[in-house]
Amino acid sequence: MSDSSLIIFVKNPIAGQVKTRVAASVGHAKAVEVYQYLLAYTQRITQPLHPAVRLNVYYGDFINETDLWEGGVYQKFLQKGNDLGQRMKNAFGEQFALGAKKVVIVGSDCLEINELHIQDAFEALNGSSVVIGPAQDGGYYLIGMAERLDFVFENKPWSEPDLFAQTVAEFETKKISYQRLEILSDIDTWEDFKQAMVRSDQKIS
Numbered sequence: 001m002s003d004s005s006l007i008i009f010v011k012n013p014i015a016g017q018v019k020t021r022v023a024a025s026v027g028h029a030k031a032v033e034v035y036q037y038l039l040a041y042t043q044r045i046t047q048p049l050h051p052a053v054r055l056n057v058y059y060g061d062f063i064n065e066t067d068l069w070e071g072g073v074y075q076k077f078l079q080k081g082n083d084l085g086q087r088m089k090n091a092f093g094e095q096f097a098l099g100a101k102k103v104v105i106v107g108s109d110c111l112e113i114n115e116l117h118i119q120d121a122f123e124a125l126n127g128s129s130v131v132i133g134p135a136q137d138g139g140y141y142l143i144g145m146a147e148r149l150d151f152v153f154e155n156k157p158w159s160e161p162d163l164f165a166q167t168v169a170e171f172e173t174k175k176i177s178y179q180r181l182e183i184l185s186d187i188d189t190w191e192d193f194k195q196a197m198v199r200s201d202q203k204i205s
Contacts, residue, residue, distance in 0.1 A: 002053055003099065004054065005098070007092070009108065011035070011108075012059060018032060024190075025191075034190075054075065102145070104131070107186075129149070130145050131179050132178060138165070140164050152170070
């Protein structure tokens with residue numbers, strides 16, 4: 001069994017609970033369509049990593065046994081914790097406890113990330129304790145560790161523009177070796193989605 005483990009954080013695609021900033025422009029039904037597109041994209045770029053990497057989907061509300069995350073390829077878990085930091089910390093802890101030596105987490109909000117970014121992240125962990133992919137909005141779209149470092153997920157400004165900067169500053173203060181990937185953009189608004197579709201020559205229905 002591989003000692004590299006990928007965590008994919010997803011929300012259950014329920015109207016009113018996903019992509020609320022997209023919904024502010026085009027309504028909740030369309031926001032669910034956008035999110036389902038993002039989920040399908042994330043599934044498409046991660047599935048080829050199997051079986052070299054363990055693939056684990058962590059659901060926000062409930063585990064869906066019959067969705068696009070095929071059970072033979074993806075292991076399914078439920079996120080646990082009161083905020084994003086707790087949920088990520090618990091997921092990392094769970095994967096390390098299951099025997100992983102390198103753990104990387106991604107969300108399902110980025111249309112610029114690809115299979116190579118994730119492969120590069122695992123490769124970076126051969127020589128560094130942490131790898132991080134900065135997002136254009138000041139957060140990050142990926143973080144990975146070669147050892148359990150709970151402080152990364154504690155006392156952080158989630159969804160704020162200085163999350164990446166604060167996280168990296170803490171690595172430097174604590175002398176934790178890290179590598180950074182290229183800056184990518186997340187999909188937060190309808191305009192973000194439209195621009196991403198134009199860049200990839202995809203049509204918006």
